[in-house]
Amino acid sequence: MVGGDVAAVEVRDVVVRYGDTTAVKGVSLSAQRGRVLALLGHNGAGKTSLLQVCEGFRRPDAGTARILGLDPVAEHDALMPRLGIMLQSGGVYPWAAAGEILRLFASFAANPLSVDMLLDRLGLRKVEKTRFRRLSGGEQQRLSLAVALVGRPELVFLDEPTAGMDTEARHTTWQLIEELRADGVSVLLTTHLLDEAERLADDVVIMRSGEVAATGTPAELTAAAGIDLLEVRADPGLDLVGLRARHEVTEKSPGEYSITGALDTRALADVLAWFATADAHVTAVSSRRRTLEDVYLSLTSQHSNTVGVAI
Amino acid sequence: MSAGTFAPAPGRASMRTIIGKQIRMELLLTARRGEAVVLAMGVPLLVLLGAGLTHATNLPTDDRLGFVVPGVLALTVMSTAFTGQAITTGYERSYGVLKRLGASPLTRPGLLLAKTAAVLVQIVLQVLFLGLVGFLVGWRPQFGELLPAAGVTVLAAAGYSGLALLLASVLKPETTTGAATLIYVLMLSAGGIMFAAPDLGTAGWFLLPLAAHAQAMRDTLMNGASVPLPIWLALATWAVVWLTAAARKFRWE
Numbered sequence: 001m002v003g004g005d006v007a008a009v010e011v012r013d014v015v016v017r018y019g020d021t022t023a024v025k026g027v028s029l030s031a032q033r034g035r036v037l038a039l040l041g042h043n044g045a046g047k048t049s050l051l052q053v054c055e056g057f058r059r060p061d062a063g064t065a066r067i068l069g070l071d072p073v074a075e076h077d078a079l080m081p082r083l084g085i086m087l088q089s090g091g092v093y094p095w096a097a098a099g100e101i102l103r104l105f106a107s108f109a110a111n112p113l114s115v116d117m118l119l120d121r122l123g124l125r126k127v128e129k130t131r132f133r134r135l136s137g138g139e140q141q142r143l144s145l146a147v148a149l150v151g152r153p154e155l156v157f158l159d160e161p162t163a164g165m166d167t168e169a170r171h172t173t174w175q176l177i178e179e180l181r182a183d184g185v186s187v188l189l190t191t192h193l194l195d196e197a198e199r200l201a202d203d204v205v206i207m208r209s210g211e212v213a214a215t216g217t218p219a220e221l222t223a224a225a226g227i228d229l230l231e232v233r234a235d236p237g238l239d240l241v242g243l244r245a246r247h248e249v250t251e252k253s254p255g256e257y258s259i260t261g262a263l264d265t266r267a268l269a270d271v272l273a274w275f276a277t278a279d280a281h282v283t284a285v286s287s288r289r290r291t292l293e294d295v296y297l298s299l300t301s302q303h304s305n306t307v308g309v310a311i
Numbered sequence: 312m313s314a315g316t317f318a319p320a321p322g323r324a325s326m327r328t329i330i331g332k333q334i335r336m337e338l339l340l341t342a343r344r345g346e347a348v349v350l351a352m353g354v355p356l357l358v359l360l361g362a363g364l365t366h367a368t369n370l371p372t373d374d375r376l377g378f379v380v381p382g383v384l385a386l387t388v389m390s391t392a393f394t395g396q397a398i399t400t401g402y403e404r405s406y407g408v409l410k411r412l413g414a415s416p417l418t419r420p421g422l423l424l425a426k427t428a429a430v431l432v433q434i435v436l437q438v439l440f441l442g443l444v445g446f447l448v449g450w451r452p453q454f455g456e457l458l459p460a461a462g463v464t465v466l467a468a469a470g471y472s473g474l475a476l477l478l479a480s481v482l483k484p485e486t487t488t489g490a491a492t493l494i495y496v497l498m499l500s501a502g503g504i505m506f507a508a509p510d511l512g513t514a515g516w517f518l519l520p521l522a523a524h525a526q527a528m529r530d531t532l533m534n535g536a537s538v539p540l541p542i543w544l545a546l547a548t549w550a551v552v553w554l555t556a557a558a559r560k561f562r563w564e
Contacts, residue, residue: 081323091411107332110322154319183315
């Protein structure tokens with residue numbers, strides 16, 4: 001059965017502990033079919049632990065996980081043929097050649113993709129006969145990705161898929177992930193690369209210290225943060241006292257005012273209204289929209305726990 | 312929706328295909344570690360020629376080859392099913408290979424079956440080779456009790472495999488390697504291969520499976536006699552206990 005109504009991933013109140021450390025502190029999230037969900041966070045934010053629960057390698061200490069409607073531990077054997085899993089590193093016999101590994105995993109599947117096509121698409125043709133331990137880090141990653149895809153899975157879990165890849169391989173991988181989504185494959189990936197999440201993800205879950213810090217589409221996350229820099233060119237030397245009461249404003253150079261902080265539509269109107277009441281001659285207004293990176297950094301920095309982003 | 316290149320079409324190949332391909336890979340990788348295989352054969356070969364053809368050790372019989380060759384065959388079974396397998400599996404775990412296989416359509420029983428089958432194939436080849444070398448230097452075995460000899464060999468291999476997989480599951484790979492080598496050396500010294508095993512009575516067969524297996528091989532191949540019941544019981548106990556423990560403790564990670 002392909003498709004169906006159940007979510008690709010449904011995680012409820014999952015807790016993962018290692019001894020006294022709690023790596024995942026009651027996380028809930030759901031990933032819809034045919035979409036790309038990026039789990040974003042620093043190292044140690046709990047992304048990989050959560051993924052391990054979804055892959056059935058770890059039983060959660062509390063909470064539940066349902067993958068394609070199945071319990072990843074109890075229904076492991078029924079689930080595995082439907083999943084494509086790319087581990088963060090290793091996972092391959094060091095003395096086996098790239099082509100041998102891919103053919104082995106292809107032979108486990110009922111309707112495998114063409115091994116030759118994958119070798120060509122992922123730039124592995126020239127290392128087909130090279131043993132795994134002699135492959136570069138990027139080549140090992142691409143082979144791992146090929147192994148995850150070869151069984152034509154419904155859902156793929158990619159743990160830091162482009163780590164160690166050069167720019168060209170990274171773009172190839174991104175195109176491939178976009179093609180997966182276009183073909184109806186659901187994708188859950190972890191990353192700490194903002195441009196990766198921004199480019200690929202339909203949905204983003206930002207994790208911090210084992211908890212979900214924010215969820216939403218990249219547009220929602222950045223829109224909620226609004227504009228964070230407004231630059232206004234007007235008459236030099238305006239008396240800013242009234243505006244300073246409500247906003248962070250500086251005159252960087254004569255006549256160049258910058259207003260910083262998370263600015264929503266109301267705040268923008270308020271700033272421009274102030275220039276109007278000051279009878280200023282505004283000659284230019286420019287704004288910088290917050291990027292996912294700004295949102296991420298403000299959410300995940302250890303010192304700033306009070307950020308006005310909540311979806 | 313037009314079916315693209317990656318349109319999902321999941322499914323598991325037949326278990327026969329999966330296990331067959333996995334056995335092939337296990338054997339291919341074993342052959343590739345050729346030097347390790349030769350080395351594993353080197354010790355038994357040295358013991359066979361050294362203790363079998365010279366009077367380097369005192370044996371409780373004048374038929375030196377008749378005593379030594381069956382013991383060497385038993386030693387090889389232990390070396391492959393226990394020492395070799397524990398070390399390989401320990402490293403496969405540390406490389407993440409077992410985890411990766413666990414995330415594939417290959418099931419846990421499937422992997423254990425493939426590993427066991429690959430070990431049995433190796434054992435058959437090694438026993439044939441060492442038996443041939445023994446024959447060439449003058450060993451003349453009895454073939455009347457070949458079936459019981461094969462039976463105790465399968466039991467011994469199963470027990471060793473179970474213990475190997477158990478060690479590889481509960482210890483770090485370096486510790487597994489150390490422990491497996493130590494046990495090999497201990498068994499080689501006290502296991503009744505180069506000289507007679509310490510006489511511990513029936514309890515000895517349960518403590519020293521190598522001695523039990525070697526004795527059973529001698530009884531059958533040297534004397535054409537049947538295998539004593541305590542030896543059957545000892546080896547069967549080892550097989551059941553360690554395989555059960557391994558099945559419970561075996562981890563993909």
